[in-house]
Amino acid sequence: xxxxxxxxxxxxxxxxxxxxxxxxxxxxxxxxxxxxxxxxxxxxxxxxxxxxxxxxxxxxxxxxxxxxxxxxxxxxxxxxxxxxxxxxxxxxxxxxxxxxxxxxxxxxxxxxxxxxxxxxxxxxxxxxxxxxxxxxxxxxxxxxxxxxxxxxxxxxxxxxxxxxxxxxxxxxxxxxxxxxxxxxxxxxxxxxxxxxxxxxxxxxxxxxxxxxxxxxxxxxxxxxxxxxxxxxxxxxxxxxxxxxxxxxxxxxxxxxxxxxxxxxxxxxxxxxxxxxxxxxxxxxxxxxxxxxxxxxxxxxxxxxxxxxxxxxxxxxxxxxxxxxxxxxxxxxxxxxxxxxxxxxxxxxxxxxxxxxxxxxxxxxxxxxxxxxxxxxxxxxxxxxxxxxxxxxxxxxxxxxxxxxxxxxxxxxxxxxxxxxxxxxxxxxxxxxxxxxxxxxxxxxxxxxxxxxxxxx
Amino acid sequence: xxxxxxxxxxxxxxxxxxxxxxxxxxxxxxxxxxxxxxxxxxxxxxxxxxxxxxxxxxxxxxxxxxxxxxxxxxxxxxxxxxxxxxxxxxxxxxxxxxxxxxxxxxxxxxxxxxxxxxxxxxxxxxxxxxxxxxxxxxxxx
Ligand code: SF4
Ligand code: SF4
Ligand code: SF4
Numbered sequence: 092x093x094x095x096x097x098x099x100x101x102x103x104x105x106x107x108x109x110x111x112x113x114x115x116x117x118x119x120x121x122x123x124x125x126x127x128x129x130x131x132x133x134x135x136x137x138x139x140x141x142x143x144x145x146x147x148x149x150x151x152x153x154x155x156x157x158x159x160x161x162x163x164x165x166x167x168x169x170x171x172x173x174x175x176x177x178x179x180x181x182x183x184x185x186x187x188x189x190x191x192x193x194x195x196x197x198x199x200x201x202x203x204x205x206x207x208x209x210x211x212x213x214x215x216x217x218x219x220x221x222x223x224x225x226x227x228x229x230x231x232x233x234x235x236x237x238x239x240x241x242x243x244x245x246x247x248x249x250x251x252x253x254x255x256x257x258x259x260x261x262x263x264x265x266x267x268x269x270x271x272x273x274x275x276x277x278x279x280x281x282x283x284x285x286x287x288x289x290x291x292x293x294x295x296x297x298x299x300x301x302x303x304x305x306x307x308x309x310x311x312x313x314x315x316x317x318x319x320x321x322x323x324x325x326x327x328x329x330x331x332x333x334x335x336x337x338x339x340x341x342x343x344x345x346x347x348x349x350x351x352x353x354x355x356x357x358x359x360x361x362x363x364x365x366x367x368x369x370x371x372x373x374x375x376x377x378x379x380x381x382x383x384x385x386x387x388x389x390x391x392x393x394x395x396x397x398x399x400x401x402x403x404x405x406x407x408x409x410x411x412x413x414x415x416x417x418x419x420x421x422x423x424x425x426x427x428x429x430x431x432x433x434x435x436x437x438x439x440x441x442x443x444x445x446x447x448x449x450x451x452x453x454x455x456x457x458x459x460x461x462x463x464x465x466x467x468x469x470x471x472x473x474x475x476x477x478x479x480x481x482x483x484x485x486x487x488x489x490x491x492x493x494x495x496x497x498x499x500x501x502x503x504x505x506x507x508x509x510x511x512x513x514x515x516x517x518x519x520x521x522x523x524x525x526x527x528x529x530x531x532x533x534x535x536x537x538x539x540x541x542x543x544x545x546x547x
Numbered sequence: 548x549x550x551x552x553x554x555x556x557x558x559x560x561x562x563x564x565x566x567x568x569x570x571x572x573x574x575x576x577x578x579x580x581x582x583x584x585x586x587x588x589x590x591x592x593x594x595x596x597x598x599x600x601x602x603x604x605x606x607x608x609x610x611x612x613x614x615x616x617x618x619x620x621x622x623x624x625x626x627x628x629x630x631x632x633x634x635x636x637x638x639x640x641x642x643x644x645x646x647x648x649x650x651x652x653x654x655x656x657x658x659x660x661x662x663x664x665x666x667x668x669x670x671x672x673x674x675x676x677x678x679x680x681x682x683x684x685x686x687x688x
Contacts, residue, residue: 246580377570377587379563457577462683463612465576466548473548 099137100154100291101144103130108151109547110536114143115490119365120243120455124498125488128536136455138238139292140365140390141399148547154288154400157307162197165280169265170198171258171305172284174205174343175395177415178408179315184322186415192318198282200265206434207260208342210441216356218252219385225249227375227383230351232256234293235390236368237450241298244372245452250386253299254445257345258283258290262304263444264434271432280306284314286398289390299447311400337433343416346395347409349387357384364392458500468500475499480511488534508534548572550608554597556623562598565606566590569617572610579685586681589661590617592654593677597621601674610683614663617679625671633659633667 110128122136123143130143130151144152162168170193177186190201219228229250231237240247255263262281269279285291285308294303344350352359360383362371368388374380391397396408434441458472459465472493479492487508489495498504506512507522507530516522532540550572552565566587573583590606597604601623609616626632633655659665664680 245574246584248580373567373570374563376584377563377566377591378584379591452580454574454577454580456571456574458575460577462576462578466610466612469572469575470548 098292098296099132099134099139100156100288100295101132101137101139101141102153102155103132104151104153105129107149109149110539111148111547112485112488113146113148114152115488116485117142117146118490119369120239121490121494123490124503125534127533128539133455135453136242138235138242138390139287139289140235140239141288142365144288144399154291154310156285156291156310156313157282159309159313161307162280162282162309165306166278167200167269167274167280168198169200169202169269169279169281170284170309171202171204171261171265171281173258173286173346173395174203174338174412174415175286175346175398175401175408176284176311176314178396178411179311179401179403180318182411182414188322189318192321193314195321196314196317202261202265203338203342204258204261204283205342205345206337207257207264207441208345209339210260210264210434210438211254211257211445212341212354214254214442214445215252215351215354215385218254219355219357224252227386228252229386229388231299231447232346232351232387233289233389233391233394234298235287235289235365236388237298238289238292239365239368239390240372241450241453242455243369244376245454246376247372248450248452250375251450253447253449255300255447258293259300259304260441260445261434263441264437266304267437267440268432282307282309284309284311286311286395286401287391288399299450311398312402315402338419340416340419343412343419347412348389348394350394352385352387355385355387358382359385359387361387361389363389363394363397365390458497471500472496475506478506478512479509484510486510486531486534505530548610550610552606552608554594554601554604554606554619554621556598556600556602556604556621559595559598562595563591565594569608569615573615573683576610576683578683582681582683582685585661586615586617589658589679589681592658593617593619593679596654596675596677597623600624604674613684614680614682617677617681619677619679620674621676622674625673625675626667626669627671629667629669 108129110125112125114130115123115125119140119142120136120138122133124131144154177189180189193201218224227250229252231252231254237251240251265281266279270276281304283294283305291308294305294308297303341354348363349361352361362368393405393409397405401408457465458468475496476492479496481492483491487495489498489504495504495509499506507516513522513527517524517527554565569590570583570587573586597619601621604619604621607618658679662679663682666678669675
């Protein structure tokens with residue numbers, strides 16, 4: 092049983108894309124190609140890590156969000172904000188100032204996602220210490236990592252911790268406590284301010300859940316811009332609400348590297364940045380590394396502080412969150428809204444809702460469903476590899492010689508796409524230079540051969 | 548399909564290279580993830596055994612649609628008492644090797660428990676020959 096449908100938050104704007112191939116070269120799952128002078132996505136391989144988005148020089152890759160006006164379709168509009176949002180802004184701005192601007196923008200409530208960490212910690216520990224679960228337990232926190240395991244490490248899907256991440260728990264809580272106040276479900280809109288594309292994918296096509304409790308997503312960079320604009324135009328003083336937070340030190344740090352691992356009992360490790368994670372999972376998969384109880388794996392360098400939609404410098408964000416965590420310890424904990432009950436009062440309800448369904452693999456690596464056919468294809472790949480130069484230049488429009496060879500056996504490319512093969516074929520007069528020229532135009536677009544002094 | 552890998556005795560830094568290559572191949576062949584895991588775990592142990600005990604070795608891998616056959620042949624001291632080496636908890640690894648976390652005595656029995664067929668022959672002073680077979684098709688439940 093494999094999932095056939097997956098939502099990707101990332102879209103490539105064909106009109107904007109200049110076919111520079113930067114994205115193709117950094118994609119950790121080789122999900123991108125260049126065809127007709129534009130980047131093309133192989134959807135089944137993409138894990139929504141957003142690496143491509145980071146390197147695009149012309150912003151041709153966008154992360155689709157809900158239209159901001161969508162929030163006004165609901166009477167109660169909760170902004171679910173992750174702690175890293177605070178880290179984006181200059182230190183002089185306090186969380187309450189930033190939240191007051193969010194209220195000004197139209198939200199009726201602001202709730203910090205990591206509040207649910209206090210509900211979650213004990214459950215995570217109980218889960219990890221349950222020896223019936225496949226060891227090591229891999230955190231379900233980062234959706235890009237869950238997807239990475241599904242497509243690239245199918246044998247590890249059973250290691251994924253089947254507990255909802257803090258975002259889902261907080262969304263459940265917000266909805267529940269508003270409904271307990273007598274508010275109808277369809278009047279409640281819960282909007283997550285996301286630092287990354289992976290969280291959007293997780294909300295739009297959840298893994299292990301039928302549907303997400305989150306109504307919509309707003310990208311963090313948009314909120315960043317709006318908040319700063321509002322503050323610049325109106326001044327800070329005009330819109331200050333008193334400091335209200337019930338976050339604890341550990342919940343503020345939860346989305347940073349070692350945020351989870353530091354609070355799980357046993358031998359735990361925290362690894363961030365997707366290539367590091369891939370390297371480590373290879374070793375876990377062949378049991379080169381054993382006896383680990385819990386793995387916190389995050390796709391971004393410096394975890395969510397380095398999310399692709401986080402505008403601030405990730406190291407500064409980490410610094411700011413750490414200093415907020417230290418200072419908060421000294422303060423009296425108060426609720427975000429006096430009429431809201433503390434999340435821990437809902438602990439029983441939330442705990443009963445924590446479990447998610449097992450995660451199914453959807454391997455991207457297989458050459459064919461049928462093993463005999465896959466074997467034939469692999470033999471062809473190996474033969475083709477004897478002819479390709481092995482320098483991974485990418486001129487064929489594929490990220491590596493191996494990727495081209497695999498595309499060829501899948502009928503998605505031809506061996507004549509390789510410029511080395513072309514030279515060879517020209518020499519033996521099997522290919523006319525005009526034809527070779529047309530092949531290159533087909534891959535890189537017609538304009539690629541014209542003089543252009545304004546390349547990006 | 549045939550693959551051949553050379554393994555250098557003592558080169559712990561590169562131990563596991565052959566098994567990760569084979570892992571990639573099996574994934575591409577759409578072999579069941581659990582079966583892949585057994586192959587890779589058995590092969591990695593066996594590979595580390597060569598690195599830990601022998602001077603050098605060769606791994607021959609043959610894959611068809613039914614099974615994967617791993618043949619690991621090494622030039623090394625050999626194993627004088629195979630039944631003893633097959634006991635759980637027994638380790639032939641030197642203290643240095645053990646300290647590195649390799650050869651905690653999981654070796655041969657662990658390989659056998661992951662294999663469908665398992666053959667071992669050894670000649671003292673010459674080397675060891677290990678044949679591991681894993682069936683690739685899981686019976687449908
Ligand atoms: S989001 Fe990540 S996996 Fe998807 S295409 Fe971009 S770089 Fe590749
Ligand atoms: S990085 Fe280059 S090829 Fe990729 S989407 Fe942006 S412009 Fe297109
Ligand atoms: S580390 Fe955080 S920001 Fe990055 S992809 Fe994962 S959840 Fe998103």
